[in-house]
Amino acid sequence: MAKQTHRIGILGSGNIFGRYVTGLARYPELEIVRVGDIDVARAKQAAAEHAIPAWGDDSELYADDSVDIVINLTPPVHHARTVITALEAGKHVYVEKPLATTVTDGEAVLAAAARTGRVLGSAPDTFLGSAAQTARKAIDSGSIGTPIGATAFIGHSKAETWHPNPAFLFQPGGGPVMDMGPYYVAILVNCLGPVSTISAAGRIGVPQRTVTAPGRTVETIDVTIPTHTGAVVTFASGVIATTQMSFDVWDSDLPYIEIYGSEGTLSLANPNHFDGDVRVRRHGDGEWTVLEPALELFGAVGTREQARRGLGVRDLANAVEGGPHRANAAFAFHVLETLCSLEGSAQQSRSVTLTSSCERPQALFTA
Ligand SMILES: NC(=O)c1ccc[n+]([C@@H]2O[C@H](COP(=O)([O-])OP(=O)(O)OC[C@H]3O[C@@H](n4cnc5c(N)ncnc54)[C@H](O)[C@@H]3O)[C@@H](O)[C@H]2O)c1
Structure with missing residues (x-):
């Protein structure tokens, strides 16, 4: 049809x-x-x-x-x-x-x-991609036991080196928390359920940044929001995540996201991409195992296919046609409240309890 x-x-x-x-x-x-x-x-x-x-x-x-x-x-x-x-x-x-x-x-x-x-x-819709769904499947099938903790690290998006006018990324509504944070938090909430409380600290690393992007329309940017944050994010399930969201870390060997369970560790792919290796290491394993992707890949990691958008729009069209809606507004609002609470906690030097919650979106893979 x-x-x-x-x-x-x-x-x-x-x-x-x-x-x-x-x-x-x-x-x-x-x-x-x-x-x-x-x-x-x-x-x-x-x-x-x-x-x-x-x-x-x-x-x-x-x-x-x-x-x-x-x-x-x-x-x-x-x-x-x-x-x-x-x-x-x-x-x-x-x-x-x-x-x-x-x-x-x-x-x-x-x-x-x-x-x-x-x-x-x-957006983001990368949590609907094969890598994030593979991670969700591993958790739902109990392959790392009961999740206990997680880490999530946002290094530098280096926007001033490629975006012709990246000013909005260093002003309210941007920064590592609001710009890159949605990818990470959406994947964590999709895997672990809603967030309950946050305690964070933040600072501006460098108050003025130089734009080097080809075809740039501005030369410098005044930074008006925290570009380096650290936080403890507690989920309603009791899982405790430690996050670093930063535009001041130019180089690092930290992973993107790891989830630690009672029986093993899950290492996730770049949350800004749809595909990528998801690895598991259960207690006693001599090495990491790359999991079979739960869904068909868009294309090889690092290719242009990974940067193309539209999956979330197809998801919205499904909902218009009466089907399930995964990248829905309640989910996006909870992600937003999580990110605003992180920034609010950093500004006010106090722990913040969220008021919203959300369902984990229906998985895309078959169990
Ligand atoms: N650039 C990226 O790599 C990237 C990646 C993922 C997500 N995003 C998101 O996509 C959105 C746009 O980012 P961008 O980098 O393309 O920004 P941009 O500044 O390059 O482009 C924004 C465009 O919107 C237009 N615009 C501004 N206000 C408008 C209004 N009220 N009505 C109609 N048009 C208006 C501007 O004239 C401009 O052409 C942001 O939400 C950003 O977070 C961007």
Whole structure:
């Protein structure tokens, strides 16, 4: 049976835009019909480059009745307002991470989705990839026994070396916590369930950074948010994770994520990628074992396939068609509250207890 066609409008045609267009080409039933940007010249150029039939400013996109789903690729500080506008225009919305930049804005976004009855989904979607699902399968099948602790380390994204205007990554809504944190926290919550409390510390490593990216539109950036944080994150299950989220660590041998159970250790792949080796070492094993991927791979690790986006949009389309919704708004809100609580705890030098919870999304593999 032919899949239902969904007509997509993409809001924001900056750095990540091309990776959505190439990734969505995997799903011919997800048809990109318009691109909108407050920088209309940029939308026009993006439409011409990718043969998208209609382009214009943001309001033309909201007003286009032929658009069913809006993919929101604006910078984080614009997410809440633009998501609410799109929902109120009758669109289903998939928004890049983070869902919003404050808990209050996140709540307003959830309320708008409930009020309008539209489906809202959010990045990250890498927890739907083969590597994260392989890790989840290992935990659910008891291969490391009962999870007790975890570590998660975000090293440097080096954004000033590749993004032409990375200022938003060093201002509120960015930083290692809000920019890279969503990938790590989404995978931890998918594996271990919701977070309950956080105790963190943070600091600005270097107050002004030099941009070296080719084609840069700014030379320096004033840093206004913590770029180096350490935290103890306690899950409702009792698991205690230690995290370091930093844009000040240029080189390191630390792993991405490890989960320690009563019977062994699980070592996870890069949470920013869909595929990668997931390794287990049970008590007494002489060496690590690479687990069989729980799902088909997108492509070899390190190839362009790994950077393409669209899986979360396909997940949202499933929900629009009445199927399960995994990268859903309640999950994204809990991830957001976790990250805001981490930053809040660091700012206020006190432990923060979360108010939200969420279900672990339905697994994609068959047990
Ligand atoms: N760049 C990456 O590698 C990357 C990777 C993963 C996720 N993301 C996420 O994708 C989003 C966009 O990041 P980017 O790097 O492409 O940013 P960018 O600054 O390169 O592009 C953002 C675009 O949005 C437009 N815009 C701003 N406000 C708007 C509004 N109100 N309405 C319509 N258009 C508006 C800007 O004119 C610009 O063209 C962010 O949420 C970011 O966290 C980026």
